[in-house]
Amino acid sequence: MKLTNTSEYALRILTYMAKDPAQLYSAKSLVEKLNISDKYLRRLMTTLSKQGFIYSIQGREGGYSFRKEPSEIRLADVVDAVEGMDTYAGCVLGFEECSCENPCVMHATWIKVREEFLSVFTNTTLADIDFEQAKRY
Amino acid sequence: MKLTNTSEYALRILTYMAKDPAQLYSAKSLVEKLNISDKYLRRLMTTLSKQGFIYSIQGREGGYSFRKEPSEIRLADVVDAVEGMDTYAGCVLGFEECSCENPCVMHATWIKVREEFLSVFTNTTLADIDFEQAKRY
């Protein structure tokens, strides 16, 4: 039950920004706060920008800010944008073609976990995060 | 929400064997049935053998059979043996040190998924599989 580092980064960045969504965040400040490799973060921000989650403002005094409302950004959207949700929406056992009519041996077991994951990640938006209790990003 | 290929293989192999647990299975027959790379499967079988799940019988007419009862092999044990459960038992965001007293921003969201995964994988054994409905391995 693991996301790629890239998804972890994307979620950490966007949830961090969502705590104070009006602000403009420089790559530098995000790198310092979140301890993510500078160049990798920048590349990821460009992806998130092209995917429509954030604006990127170039030049001096530039940075990143939300393009969509945090309440319109579901966790699943973020994961989907940076690594794809296919593997998570699909089969534990990695089978390509699958349906509940043609189940594999793990299906009944797996489906419970998968549904929980999908329902949490599609029903939670960046605005639903409990920022009060969070002590780290 | 993904296991490594190795874990997928291990689960497919052991669930397949658990359907008829008394039988002796050759690597060759498993490779044919399950469509897993020959050498990789053999190496994995050695691991599963050393971890105590199965016997390996060398020589002509050799093969693999269960050492433990399928009812004593939990899915989590299998995953733990071949890739480790640490990343799954741990944090979505990949934080090393974590506690519910020092939660990260995703904690409340994440914990629901993690608990479902852990509870299913620790409470399901190879004997709990519904082999009747399974159409693929």
Place this chain on the structure above:
DNA sequence: ATAATATACTACTCTATTGTAGCATTTATT
């Protein structure tokens, strides 16, 4: 205009997982 400070892009390196090749070892059959 120029310098300073920010993001964008391209190509490369590093690493862990996954997969392959080849030979060694074991054991039943003959």
Place this chain on the structure above:
DNA sequence: AATAAATGCTACAATAGAGTAGTATATTAT
């Protein structure tokens, strides 16, 4: 004993994800 058919082992190759380096481009303050 020789052969055949099975597993065991070690080292290497291929791949994909993660991270780095260096340069180009954009914008603002002066």
